Amino acid sequence: MEKINVKFNQLLNFTKETDVKKAESVKLLITDVINTPEFRTRILNADFKDRRFIDERGEYSEINDNQEILNKIIAEKEQYTGETVDYEWDFNICLYRSLTGEVGHRKKETIFTKKRKFRNLSHRFIASHWIHEYTHVLGFTHDYKRTERRPYSVPYLISTIANTILEGKEYEFLN
Numbered sequence: 403m404e405k406i407n408v409k410f411n412q413l414l415n416f417t418k419e420t421d422v423k424k425a426e427s428v429k430l431l432i433t434d435v436i437n438t439p440e441f442r443t444r445i446l447n448a449d450f451k452d453r454r455f456i457d458e459r460g461e462y463s464e465i466n467d468n469q470e471i472l473n474k475i476i477a478e479k480e481q482y483t484g485e486t487v488d489y490e491w492d493f494n495i496c497l498y499r500s501l502t503g504e505v506g507h508r509k510k511e512t513i514f515t516k517k518r519k520f521r522n523l524s525h526r527f528i529a530s531h532w533i534h535e536y537t538h539v540l541g542f543t544h545d546y547k548r549t550e551r552r553p554y555s556v557p558y559l560i561s562t563i564a565n566t567i568l569e570g571k572e573y574e575f576l577n
């Protein structure tokens with residue numbers, strides 16, 4: 403099993419020392435969870451109800467094979483960067499201020515997380531949020547309205563899987 407690394411390419415607007423520290427701890431959680439055999443087994447057995455994938459030219463396809471979904475998640479290159487398969491998750495994260503209710507979103511290869519949410523929400527929650535947004539960077543998508551299948555789309559179900567695995571783990575900094 404190839405070990406996947408998580409790397410921060412860019413942390414924008416992490417203005418306090420504690421922001422950077424929290425980001426590093428979240429990175430640890432993400433690295434931990436994506437390298438558990440359980441994470442991979444659960445993806446292979448997941449009942450995805452929305453398997454849409456958008457390639458770099460903006461064309462939709464459906465990935466019917468869970469193994470292929472897993473391969474994209476653990477090894478495939480990020481879009482937009484022209485990168486090849488490297489078993490490394492490159493995160494570009496930007497904190498921002500806004501009054502809307504969302505936690506964050508993704509634009510091209512950058513994950514935007516609301517500063518207030520980043521500071522107030524648990525490490526586990528932020529880890530799940532970044533994993534969700536990262537699957538968008540890879541090309542997976544979901545309905546933007548609440549629909550029955552949305553929780554079973556690749557981004558939502560993968561982050562639920564990660565969250566469930568993390569729930570059973572204990573970390574020093576979470577105490």
Ligand SMILES: [Zn+2]
Nearest residue numbers: 534538544557
């Ligand atoms: Zn999303």
